[in-house]
Amino acid sequence: MGDKLKRYAINTIKTLILPVLVIALFAVLTGGRSLSKRMLLVTARQSVMPIIISMALVGNLTLGMWDFSAGGVVLSAAIIGGNLMKLTNTGTAGLVVICLVIGVVMTTLTGFLNNRLRVPTIVVTVGLVLIYETIPRLIYPGGVTITAKYTFLASSPYCFIILAVMFVFFYLLYNKTAYGHNLRALGGSREIARSAGLKASRIIQTGFSISGIFLGIGAVLHISTNGQLLTVSALGSVPLIFEPMMGVFLAFFLSRFCNLTIALVVGTFTMTALTNGLVALGLPATMRSITSGLFLLILLCISGNQARIIKWREDRKRARMLDAKHNT
Amino acid sequence: MKKLMRSICLVLATVMLLTCLVGCGDEAAPSATESPSGFATPTPKPASDDPGAEGGEEASGSKIKIPDNLPRYRIGVMYYTFTDKLGSQMKNALDYLAGSFNVEFVYIEATWSSEAGIAALETTLQTGLDGVIAVTSGVPFVEACKKAGDVPCVSIQIEPIDEQVAKEMAAYDNYLGAVCENDFQVGANAIDALYASGVRNLGIVGLTPGLARSHDERIRGVKAALEKYSDMKLVAEDYTMAEYSKSISSFAAAYPEMDGMFCSQGVEAIYQTMNTEGLIGDVKLATVDISESTGDYFDNGTLVSIAGGQYGTTMIGFAVLYNYLYDGTRIIPDTSVTLRRPFVEVKSSNEYEQYLKYVDSSIPVYTVDEIAAMIHGFNPEVTFETFTKSADEYSLADIVSRHSGLF
Amino acid sequence: MLTVKKISKAFGPTRALIDVDMEIRRGEIRGLIGENGSGKSTLASIIAGAQFADSGSFELKGKPYAPRNMVGAQNHGVSMIIQEMGTIPGITVAANIFTGRLEEFTRFGFINMKAINRRAAELLQEIGAGDIHPETLINRLNFEERKIVEIARAMVANPDLLIVDETTTALAQRGRELLYRLIRRLHEENKSVLFISHDLHELMSICDTITVLRDGIVIDTLEKEEISVDRMRSLMVGRELSGSYFRSDYDGSYSDEVVLEAKRVTSGILEEFNLELHKGEILGVGGLSDCGMHELGRVLFGIDKPITGSVTLKKNNVQVKDPHVATKNNMAYVSKERDREAIILNASIKENVVLPSHRQLRKVLGLITRRSETNLTNKQIETLRIKCRNGKQICNELSGGNKQKVVFAKWLGKESDILILDCPTRGIDVGVKAAMYKLMTELKAQGKSIVMISEELPELIGMSDRILLLKNGRLQAELRRSPDISEKQIIQYII
Structure with a gap:
């Protein structure tokens, strides 16, 4: 029991050390500006939407599939959902339901085409994102504007309640259902998983459809944050998924120390804290992008090569010891 | 079942193709x-009608005669x-x-x-x-x-x-x-209006430099006007395409002394974020591009100047x-x-x-x-x-x- | 238990199985042997539901049996442990064991991990691997332990017929003992086992009966009293093969000239190891699987950099720092990890064979003609009797032993002077083993130098001029070629 507790404590420290370090670093660099309670709350709030979108992406990324249409789904669902909400006068509840339905319908289509077309997912989703961006432009070319009455879900504490609900949903799905386990098995080795009786196409389809739930909620938060959304074209929605994707990569790194669900929250929060810290530092946008990118690259390089670094150090130590023995 | 699936695929593919063509068009x-x-x-426009004049009438007694034909x-x-x-x-x-x-x-x-x-x-x-x-x-x-x-x-x-x-x-x-x-002038005028309303700690939110010259000129005008006021200082600035709300949220958290903002583009997200961050009443705003929320934000005292037309x-x-x-x-x-x-x-x-x-x-x-x-x-x-x-x-x-x- | 009726299977023009008839009785341990490409694994995989036969039928326990997939076969009581690695990385031991069956532990959509872990622990305990924890991530286990997990997975459905497809080559002593215990237990429970192996002695000790396949046809089924190594060998190759197929001479002489020297080499468990390889010498290196001999092979060829010491080619006084330097100086290396390191599975036989020989094949302006590639490939196919359609066949389609032949062919084609062979005859049938040993003898006679790393003691004794025995990374003994060397003698040094 003692060992287990110790291991748990060490893993908790390893999980949390990154965001703590980032916050502490910027606290020092900004003379304490970035350490205020308000800043932490702002960072937490800004992390909510990327965390939820990252939950949509992580399932597919586990299978090595890049879904570039996720941003298009979020935007489409937000614009169409917002407009339909106004048309039907169903308020925030209507917004949530409509966005969810649109999200699931679109991602179900993505999954269906991904299974049937037999081309890499990246090809399918890049094609689909153009379509998903076009659909709201055809129906609602002016985008959508909703009044403050319906945008409260993006503010605290509502956004955190939403996050808590989605967190629990994702945790149960990924860790406590056969689907979650089968997903990881398929991601580990498709051939062996298939020969064990897993139906790859069914798992992939389920994964895409489920991701629509998260993207639908992401759409609700997106329109609630902005109040107004314009249609885009030519992959203009893709930037919506960059931050969540970075969060996923960081989460994969952190998942060695903790459950992936927690890693997603911590990872995305860390990236947001980094961005906000850079804003507080007064760094221009281009420098922020470079810094964030470098941060992620360095982190993933270290994590990916950690075993090699440790081995190299041990080898050096052993060589010194053997040389000393040989020379005496 | 296979036949049905094939038919569905065919229909979907056709829909996709048509959507692409229409959308790309x-x-x-x-x-x-x-x-x-x-x-x-x-898009052919009607040649002979005057389609625009709904409601109002042309001023009578106009001096300039537009020739026929x-x-x-x-x-x-x-x-x-x-x-x-x-x-x-x-x-x-x-x-x-x-x-x-x-x-x-x-x-x-x-x-x-x-x-x-x-x-x-x-x-x-x-x-x-x-x-x-x-x-x-x-x-x-x-x-x-x-x-x-x-x-x-x-x-x-x-x-x-x-x-x-x-x-x-x-x-x-x-x-x-x-x-x-005159983007330069509109930026300068915005600062004058903010100063007149009591703003002394200014934040600027704009587009990425180089993306739109008009926005760059506005910021230039703002900064030139700032130099006129020795007791007004720039506490925070950020230039990120389409991330205004994040910038404003971060400013609000990191710079509580900020009492005024200039945004080079008056997108709805600005108002939304100011509302969410509780900046209404504490932070004045001057911006460009009049929108639906303009009236509300004049009424609640946030907007001091907005340019459009x-x-x-x-x-x-x-x-x-x-x-x-x-x-x-x-x-x-x-x-x-x-x-x-x-x-x-x-x-x-x-x-x-x-x-x-x-x-x-x-x-x-x-x-x-x-x-x-x-x-x-x-x-x-x-x-x-x-x-x-x-x-x-x-x-x-x-x-x-x-x-x-x-x- | 199982009746196989006129099963046939073809892969293109290659007929893998031709009207195979076989009956396995309840409680019988049936061995299945044959040369590489004889159809053993094909038959096994068809029975286990991994592929379909072109014609023929099965009866299992008196009822028609036609599994659609491996899970279907398992549900009918037929499980198989495959030759290659069959665990899924990134998930736990328990999840590996129960992949595809998690729904059995689901209630209201949620799985009961405790129950899965508990059942996995019970299973592992039953097969004698209780030290493997079900919650351990599979990546943390070594190769043998993962194979044991596969065995546990095969036992999940409590099969009536267990197929073991050349699994023991991947297992060390502990794993083999575990498997033998399991087979004996199944026998006692009146269940059946179909055991495929190249190790004739192993087959003799385990099996009740042995079926011999050759070129897709059942040649004979030997009852216990008829089984002998010579009989099996001759049925497999279609000719009498008596006596040993190793070197017949006991002249362990070689030149004094040292061609390759390792000084104070340390890598992994290997510690400050010294080695001198002479011209025209077959230097055997043996020990238990983890004694450091495989690390030695990798260091000699420059794949791994030693922590201390160096490896030097004495002719030009060149330090072997990487495989590029090694191949440039006419060294060759046959890795133990064939599929991962020694052969490009998705490439053709020709592409694999000519790969290290481009420099030799270059003509005017550095161009390589198709004819020269084809000639080289065909020569190697003939020399090593590689069973294939032609040189264009993709290596993935070859049987395990034929893949190993392609690996060998690659280096023979280059006419390398120094060959580092790590378990060169693993998974190779007796007929080709004999041919390979003959080849090694010829290479020695040509003045080539060979380091032969092997876990098979008869092979070491039968082929080496000198044997270096390792234990825990250090040299324990050096034995010179002699008719008096016995396995018993060697074992006392290595264990």
């Missing part, structure tokens, strides 16, 4: 097009998008003029990529245009018009990036000049072009010099009401007669000075005084 096409290639195609001109109008507020105002204003001047406007959406814009323009030029008004500048633009048969062209809202380019463009015969808003520039640009088309008059003598015009600046709820009535209504900021009065072929007295005088006078008060009899 929207990219560089004017509204309501059915171009199978997806490139811009003309005006020649038909086909003019390309290129802008980022005609579905946002400014774009739609621009389109409405030109549609309003189309019938009276017997002009068919062909609307070309440039999106936010200059390369895509030029490509769309070149394609549309092939369909035969008599003139071009475009939100673009630079030698490639005038070259494209020249190659299509020396098509005369006017830049609006964007001027040559520097003197050298201005001179190069001026060397082209078919280039008639640039008509732009830029579509007037487009109408002047049309006048410059039409002068040339009708009788060869080059109204701007030295095309290397930009004709600058002010924004319509609104500073209170009352002024906003007036803005809605006189600027954002069925009668645009210039009536048919007022534009006709700027055409040398109809009014031999018109000169470049006429234009500059009209520009100097242009303001909300000016519009109200000119059009009060129309409502």
Whole structure:
């Protein structure tokens, strides 16, 4: 029991050390500006939407599939959902339901085409994102504007309640259902998983459809944050998924120390804290992008090569010891 | 089951293909097009009616007579998008003029990529245009018009990036000049308004530098004006495309002393974020581009100054072009010099009401007669000075005084 | 238990199985042997539901049996442990064992991990691997332990017929013992086992009966009393093969000239190891699987950099720092990890064979002609009797032993002077083993030098001029070639 507790404590420290370090670093660099309670709350709030979108992406990324249409789904669902909400006068509840339905319908289509077309997912989703961006432009070319009455879900504490609900949903799905386990098995080795009786196409389809739930909620938060959304074209929605994707990569790194669900929250929060810290530092946008990118690259390089670094150090130590023995 | 799946796939694939074609067709096409290639195609406008004048009437006793049987001109109008507020105002204003001047406007959406814009323009030029008004500048633009048969062209809202380019463009015969808003001045005026309202710790939120020259000029104006006030300081600034709300949230958290903000573009997200962050009442705002929330934020004391009405520039640009088309008059003598015009600046709820009535209504900021009065072929007295005088006078008060009899 | 009726299977023009008839009785341990490409694994995989037969039928326990997939076969009581690695990385031991069956532990949509872990622990305990924890991530286990997990997975459905497809080559002593215990237990429970192996002695000790396949046809089924190594060998190759197929001479002489020297080499468990390889010598290196001999092979060829010491080619006094230097100086290396390191599975036989020989094949202006590639490939196919359609066949389609032949062919084609062979005859049938040993003898006679790393003691004794025995990374003994060397003698040094 003692060992287990110790291991748990060490893993908790390893999980949390990154965001703590980032916050502490910027606290020092900004003379304490970035350490205020308000800043932490702002960072937490800004992390909510990327965390939820990252939950949509992580399932597919586990299978090595890049879904570039996720941003298009979020935007489409937000614009169409917002407009339909106004048309039907169903308020925030209507917004949530409509966005969810649109999200699931679109991602179900993505999954269906991904299974049937037999081309890499990246090809399918890049094609689909153009379509998903076009659909709201055809129906609602002016985008959508909703009044403050319906945008409260993006503010605290509502956004955190939403996050808590989605967190629990994702945790149960990924860790406590056969689907979650089968997903990881398929991601580990498709051939062996298939020969064990897993139906790859069914798992992939389920994964895409489920991701629509998260993207639908992401759409609700997106329109609630902005109040107004314009249609885009030519992959203009893709930037919506960059931050969540970075969060996923960081989460994969952190998942060695903790459950992936927690890693997603911590990872995305860390990236947001980094961005906000850079804003507080007064760094221009281009420098922020470079810094964030470098941060992620360095982190993933270290994590990916950690075993090699440790081995190299041990080898050096052993060589010194053997040389000393040989020379005496 | 397999057969059913195949049928579903076939139907879906067909739907996808059609959607692509229709959607892509929207990219560089004017509204309501059915171009199978997806490139811009003309949208014929009714030739003889005057479609724009709903509700209001033209001023009686106008001095300028527009001749009958005006020649038909086909003019390309290129802008980022005609579905946002400014774009739609621009389109409405030109549609309003189309019938009276017997002009068919062909609307070309440039999106936010200059390369895509030029490509769309070149394609549309092939369909035969008599003139071009475009939100673009630079030698490639005038070259494209020249190659299509020396098509005369006017830049609006964007001027040559520097003197050298201005001179190069001026060397082209078919280039008639640039008509732009005075972005520098609007930035400076915003700071004056913020200072007057008591702001001493300013935050700036803008577009990524280099992305839009107009925004860069606004920021330049802001910073120049800041130097006038020794007791007003810049506490935070951020220039990120489309991430205004994040910037504002971060400012609010990191700089609680901030009591005023200038945003180079008044997107709805700004208001939304200020609301979410609880900045209403604590932080004053000055921005550009009037939107639906403008009235509310004047009412709650957040807005101190907002600028808009830029579509007037487009109408002047049309006048410059039409002068040339009708009788060869080059109204701007030295095309290397930009004709600058002010924004319509609104500073209170009352002024906003007036803005809605006189600027954002069925009668645009210039009536048919007022534009006709700027055409040398109809009014031999018109000169470049006429234009500059009209520009100097242009303001909300000016519009109200000119059009009060129309409502 | 199982009746196989006229099963046939073809892969293109290659007929893998031709009208195979076989009956396995309840409680019988049936061995299945044959040369590489004889159809053993094909038959096994068809029975286990991994692929379909072209014609023929099965009866299992008196009822028609036609599994659609491996899970279907398992549900009918037929499980298989495959030759290659069959665990899924990134998930736990328990999840690996129960992949595809998690729904059995699901209630209201949620799985009961405790129950899965508990059942997995019970299973592992039952097969004698109770030290493997079900919650351990599979990546943390070594190769043998993962194979044991596969065995546990095969036992999940409590099969009536267990197929073991050349699994023991991947297992060390512990794993083999575990498997043998399991087989004996199944036998006691009146269940059946189909055991495929190249190790004839192993087959003799385990099996009740042995079926011999050759070229897709059942040649004979030997009852216990008829089984002998010579009999099996001759049935497999279709000719009498008596006596040993190793070197017949006991002249362990070689030149004094040292061609390759390793001084104070340390890598992994290997510690400050010294080695001198002479011209015309077959230097055997043996020990238990983890004694450091495989690390030695990698260091000699420059794949792994030693922590201390160096490896030097004495002719040009060149230090072997990486495989590029090694191949440039006419060294060759046959890795133990064939599929991962020694052969490009998705490439053709020709592409694999000519790969290290481009420099030799270059003509005018550095161009390589198709004819020269084809000639080289065909020569190697003939020399090593590689069973294939032609040189264009993709290596993935070859049987395990034929893949190993392609690996060998690659280096023979290059006419390398120094060959580092790590378990060169693993998974190779007796007929080709004999041919390979003959080849090694010829290479020795040509003055080539060979380091032969092997876990098979008879092979070491039968082929080496000198044997270096390792234990825990250090040299324990050096034995010179002699008819008096016995396995018993060697074992006392290595264990």
